[in-house]
Amino acid sequence: MVDEPPGASGPAPWRLLAHPLRSRILAHLRLHGAATAADLARALSSNTGATSYHARVLAEAGLVDDTGLGDGRSRVWAAAEEDEERGVDTSVAVSTISDADELADALWLAHDLVDHHAQRLHGWVDAQVSWPLVWQEECGLDDTEVLVDETQLAALRAELGAVLDRYRRRGAGTPGARRVTAVVGLTPLPRRA
Numbered sequence: 001m002v003d004e005p006p007g008a009s010g011p012a013p014w015r016l017l018a019h020p021l022r023s024r025i026l027a028h029l030r031l032h033g034a035a036t037a038a039d040l041a042r043a044l045s046s047n048t049g050a051t052s053y054h055a056r057v058l059a060e061a062g063l064v065d066d067t068g069l070g071d072g073r074s075r076v077w078a079a080a081e082e083d084e085e086r087g088v089d090t091s092v093a094v095s096t097i098s099d100a101d102e103l104a105d106a107l108w109l110a111h112d113l114v115d116h117h118a119q120r121l122h123g124w125v126d127a128q129v130s131w132p133l134v135w136q137e138e139c140g141l142d143d144t145e146v147l148v149d150e151t152q153l154a155a156l157r158a159e160l161g162a163v164l165d166r167y168r169r170r171g172a173g174t175p176g177a178r179r180v181t182a183v184v185g186l187t188p189l190p191r192r193a
Helices: 013-017 020-032 037-043 048-060 100-130 133-138 150-167
Strands: 064-066 076-079
Touching (some): 013 020, 020 037, 020 048, 020 064, 020 100, 048 076, 100 133
Antiparallel strands (some): 064 076
């Protein structure tokens, strides 16, 4: 796992997330909002020194921000607003990785992301009965098989991304609007015999 803080030629942001505590800190801040290192330590069963250090590393990479709301002894961290102007790219194209250690980190990060989303989906399955009926009916899993070639696959991914981008902030200021997550996982299926 990568453990050095970024410098002028430091590791790519995705490499910084190939560390269990860093990926959990960022996920926690994205899901629950701003928190101090002490809050993060309690939520993630860690210690304040570790969460403080890793939050600073994530801040140096532009993945989290110091909100300026802390007192002299503790900072309040928040996930950085995701926008194209920052130029922070945490995506990983494993086909471009030739170094074995980097490939191991990239694969770990991909598995960690799948595990994180699986935990969130399991939580929804258990909690959905307490939600209003419309949320129960509209949220959940959808497994749709499609038939595409390579060009159509790229177009499908782009169209799904465009739809999600349109809804990214659409509910802002709307009473009753809630954050939802859409997990898009396009995976090839085996050929039918």
